Amino acid sequence: MVVVAGGAVVESEVSPSYKGYRFPAEVIGHxxxxxHRFPLSYREVEELLxxxxxxxxxxxxRAWCSTFGPAYARNLRRRRLRPGDKWHMDxxxxxxxxxxRYLxxxxxxxxxxxxxxxxxxxDGRAAKRFFRKLLKDLECVPRVLVTDKLRSYGVAHREVMPSVEHRSSKYLNNRAENSHQPTRQRERAMKNFRSTGAVQRFLAAFSRISTLFRPRRHLITASDYRAEMTERFRLWKTVTGAAAHA
Incomplete structure (x- = not known):
């Protein structure tokens, strides 16, 4: 079930189960x-704890991140706002x-x-698969699609969403290109990735969790930033179940 309220898309949410775990939700969530928020190794997280x-x-x-990282990311996805009408792809x-491999x-x-x-x-086939995956998951289409000049995007645009305006320019797509920077940081910290399945699972969770704590700081005042981060940490406690166990 999907309920739209205040611009947010909220699906029925299943809180993670901590049954059988020695530590509470607050510790595991932390x-x-x-x-996922900082370029740390498992050993460095162990030391901080x-x-x-x-x-x-x-x-x-490692086991906590493998088990609960995707679960937290799914809960964040269920609470996502309706996507904007301009999509950048890269x-x-x-x-x-x-x-x-290509991300x-x-x-x-x-x-x-x-x-x-x-x-x-x-290639064009890979671009079409990605476009169809997006449309299936989001159940909506954008007003404008912004990409670089890779021809594969033109092929996918014509076949998958021809009614959407397509803007192709290497200067208009900085939003998507800049979003790769955190991934590059993690790639260096992890000394490269080991398998396609593992990197897909990690980056799917990482993209949700890391983005939550990266507001556009340069566009808001210090007081608004603190208020925004307070709200985001409140949301984090909700999706991890720490608020219910407090």
């Missing part, structure tokens, strides 16, 4: 937040186990990530 009197192994942190190559990304004009997908190619 560990997952540290790993130890400084706060929480003794866990880095393998436990692709960038990444190395996965020494092989070149496709769609971003709205306010910088929020709509979706990402890792594929082995960046």
């Amino acid at each position: 560990a997952v937040w540290l790993y 130890f400084e706060r009197g929480i003794t866990v192994s880095y393998e436990t942190v 692709e960038v190559f990444i190395k996965v186990n020494g092989k070149r 496709w990304r769609a971003v709205v004009q306010d910088g929020n990530v709509l979706d990402i997908w890792v594929q082995s190619k960046r």
Whole structure:
């Protein structure tokens, strides 16, 4: 079920289950937040938790991130605002186990990530698959589609969403290109990615969680920034279930 209220799309939400876990939701949620928000390794998260009197192994942190990261990201996705009417799309190559893969990304004009997908190619067929995945998940179409001059986008645009205005320019698509920077930071911190499935799962969660805590700071005052971050941390406690367990 989907309920639209105040511009937000809210689906029925399933809170993560912490049954059988020794640590409470607040601790697990904090560990997952540290790993996805900052370019940290599992061992570094282990050390930060130890400084706060929480003794866990880095393998436990890895298990928490693998289990709860995607769950938190799904809850954030269910609470997403309706996407804007201008979508920016871009692709960038990444190395996965020494092989070149392409990370496709769609971003709205306010910088929020709509979706990402890792594929082995960046031809017209790959672009069409990504377009169809977006339309299926979002159940809406944009007013304007902004891409660079890669011809694959033109092929996909003509076949998948021909009614949408398509603007193709390397100067108009900085919004999508800049959104790749956090991924590059994580790629360096993780010393490259190991498998396509693992990188898809990680980046899908990372794109949701990291973006939540990256408001456009340069566009708002200090007081508005603090208020915005307070609200975002409140939302984080809700999606992780920490608020219910407080």
